Amino acid sequence: MIELAEKDKSIAQMLLNFGACPRCIFRFCRVELQALYRRPYKELLCELHTFLQSNNNESPCEMAQPPCKRIRLESTKEDTEEQTPNGSHQPTNAEKDGAAEENLRPAVCNVCLGILQELCETDFVKAVCQKINSSEYQFSSFVFSVSFPPQLSVREHAAWLLVKEEMRKQDLLVEKDDLVQLKEAYKWIIHPLFLEELGVPADGKSLFEVSVVFAHPETDEDCHFLAVACRSCFKPAKNKQSVFTRMAVVKALELIDDDDFHKNFQCPPSSPKTPCTAVDIQCTNGAIFVAGRYNKYSRTLPQTPWIIDGERKMESSVEELISEHLMATFKADSFNFSSSGREDVDVRTLGNGRPFAIELVNPRRVHLAADEMKALQQTINNSSDKVQVRDLQIVTREAIGHMKEGEEGKTKSYSALIWTEKEIQKEDIAILDSMKELKLDQKTPLRVLHRRPLAVRVRVIHTMHSEYIDEHHFRLHLKTQAGTYIKEFVHGDFGRTKPNMGSLLGMTADILELDVESVDVDWPPALDNE
Amino acid sequence: MAEDGSERPAVMATVPGVTERYFTRWYKPDAKGNPCEDHCILQHSNRICVITLADAHPLLQKGKAIERISYQISANCSRLQNKVSGKSKRGAQFLTELAPLCRIFCSDGEEYTIYSCIRGRLIEVNESILDNPSLLQQKPYSEGYIAVVLPKFEESKSVTQGLLTRKEYEEVLSKRFNCTL
């Protein structure tokens, strides 16, 4: 019934003496039948004893009642030579424990410290789910991640050394990796319970993660001898509270030789008084991405918050005017704004707008129906006349690449209001209209030189079209290679952009206004909203 | 939002030029104690400084003809060899206030040295004035600049402490004018 073979008997008995729970015994006997692990603890205990006592005539039900600790004492007395390889076992500890208390709860497993006992049972799962359900998360599956205290690896190793020795006696060749890992057995048991409580399945690819961190302060010192025995594994790290990370402990256990381990670690270890406790239960949803295009109609609105020396220079920003509504709707922890290029604070973005994408980190909501999305877009547009958005939609992380790819090769269209020092006639500016594919040598503009490398870049103005206004003003429509600095092309930047409007017209020129007319990136796809 | 020309009048009222919009002017009169050899330092709000001649510099007075400009400031140091790389402008020559930037030779035999006037790293010198020295006189505050210098971040405020504001400089000029009367 419990899938243990006759050959497993001595190992099972030995582990029972060690203080292991039935499920840990199955793990060390490489039982891979998941259904077995899910059966009630008491039944497993009862049947295990039946199996171990099968040569005797004792009734199994009688055996089911006493906790395994009592059983261990009895069997210790029976085969003392076999169970204490280093002679360090002190059964007196257990004997001191009150028998009444033992009857209430099974003794805490000396290997898993309760993980495969009450910590994988319905009450525990219910408590975790209560936390999940109170947190407003929208999810259709979950991935469960669990972190065990590092000393569990030490106890696992101690039990493994015993088992290994016994196996060798039986001429069996088994590797530590062949055992059923604690984490694996734990998930076998707990996933169906979560499915029952949450109504959604476990899925390793789910973006909704439930993570539980277990700790067991009572036995934290179990690891400490490793720092002396394997000093090289325990380098202090800046952001870790303790050098005894699970990784470091596992690595040390791979390196330490068996004799050293036995010399330093009492085997079996003293029985724990309490099981592990869940010290941290966290839910996180994977980031979602919302994309669209924005128009900016203000010349006093920066794209992102403008902060110099910790001081805010301008109220609000494009990023904030859009994101605050997304944050409220998706209930995210934070956001990251990106866009296809950016405009200066005093530049408007007209036409079809500029593509942008916003990453929403750890959102509670992850789905929005088309009409809800439309309503969200309307809310943004009603809240400010400085910024308007269109084509608002949820996109994949991968799709964000379309926005950034080939930015250099794209064209941008601008409209500039230009002032000339000398008086002009229509004919004076007409020469601009005939210039096609005009190559510019642009030195990194002085206004960004403090944060960008100094270089001369060749940029192309594909076409220009001028509209005469009066003797000192005209409007210029330009189609340029992305990355062209328009302001510098007009005022010349101390002659650092060549040619420039001044050199082309033979007079000093300045730029009074600049608008982006279009950003030629075909992403995100247009939605027919209107 | 009006996108036609109706908003024109407001923005077309006298708008300050590029230099006035983005740069603060600082002055160093009588650089290195040489009377009237005034320098002007245009500091951008991003701390970049452009070194130029100031109005009263003898080179900008009527009748001066520039023969030659040289960035070779000593036998083994030429400002033309200055090369910077990366965002952090590695490899820049470091300048103190009295570091010479270039020497300007006039047809009347006079020779003038232009100084950095501020501590910082030399980012670039204006090579256009080598071929066309008259730029220096025609457009001293734009295409006729001498060099671009980047002060250290932590010194971006203190580098201009020994310099005069435009108002203070105008006072110096009027005093100087009154003395010569």
Ligand SMILES: [Zn+2]
């Ligand atoms: Zn266990």
